[in-house]
Amino acid sequence: MTTFAEELKTIEEKVKAHLSDGRFQHCLRVKDYAIKLAKENHLDEEQAALAGLVHDYAKERPAEDFLKVIDQFDLDPDLKNWNRSIWHGVVGAVMIREELGINDPAILDAVVNHTTGDGVAMSPLAKVVFMADYLETGRTFPGVEEARKITDQSLDAGVFYQLKHTLAFLADQGNPIYPKTVASYNEWARHFS
Ligand code: GDP
Ligand code: FE
Ligand code: FE
Ligand code: FE
Numbered sequence: 001m002t003t004f005a006e007e008l009k010t011i012e013e014k015v016k017a018h019l020s021d022g023r024f025q026h027c028l029r030v031k032d033y034a035i036k037l038a039k040e041n042h043l044d045e046e047q048a049a050l051a052g053l054v055h056d057y058a059k060e061r062p063a064e065d066f067l068k069v070i071d072q073f074d075l076d077p078d079l080k081n082w083n084r085s086i087w088h089g090v091v092g093a094v095m096i097r098e099e100l101g102i103n104d105p106a107i108l109d110a111v112v113n114h115t116t117g118d119g120v121a122m123s124p125l126a127k128v129v130f131m132a133d134y135l136e137t138g139r140t141f142p143g144v145e146e147a148r149k150i151t152d153q154s155l156d157a158g159v160f161y162q163l164k165h166t167l168a169f170l171a172d173q174g175n176p177i178y179p180k181t182v183a184s185y186n187e188w189a190r191h192f193s
Helices: 002-018 020-040 045-054 061-070 077-081 084-090 090-098 105-110 124-136 144-153 157-170 179-192
Strands: none
Touching: 002 020, 002 045, 002 061, 002 090, 020 045, 020 124, 045 105, 045 124, 061 077, 061 084, 084 090, 084 105, 090 105, 105 124, 105 157, 124 144, 124 157, 144 157, 157 179
8 A cells, every 4th residue: 555645755756857956846836835725725635736746747858759749649730839838738748647657637637737727617626736836935926926815815816817917928028829828818808807
């Protein structure tokens, strides 16, 4: 019998081996913030911890690894027009399943959606990981304290806050915006209007 704490430690070692120290520490902080948000929202803390820990597992892989997985697992070929920012969630979830042996569909779904968010039907666990990634205690962007307060009051309001600000930031930088990010924003904007 392996306990959850033992499983988490094993996965933690594997995540650490694939990431720079800075990004590994970010993953640990996302894990902790995801546990906090799971508690506040009466969700499974173990799922939140594991999803937060692994969410950026694939972030430092070479492009060719992602391109190989897109072909091998018949993922949307349009993904090839994007980059690591988008790949590490959508394609990274496949690597997490194959390489870390995490099969829980709720955890994999949360990883898939952690960068782009998803529409109003987004799962509570996916909302928690999406917000923990944005709000973990190492984040220092202007407005982070306000974003933390809003999210403590309402996870949904936090999701919309992040989508609004990320979209505005990407557009301000003249960056291409992944269609799912726009679609997610539109659904939440209608929901809150
Ligand atoms: P991180 O992996 O912890 O750095 O955080 P995320 O996975 O949330 O985001 C990764 C990067 O993707 C960040 O620089 C975001 O600004 C960027 N990003 C988020 N959504 C989009 C999008 O729709 N299009 C593009 N091009 N970049 C995005
Ligand atoms: Fe990420
Ligand atoms: Fe994020
Ligand atoms: Fe992250």
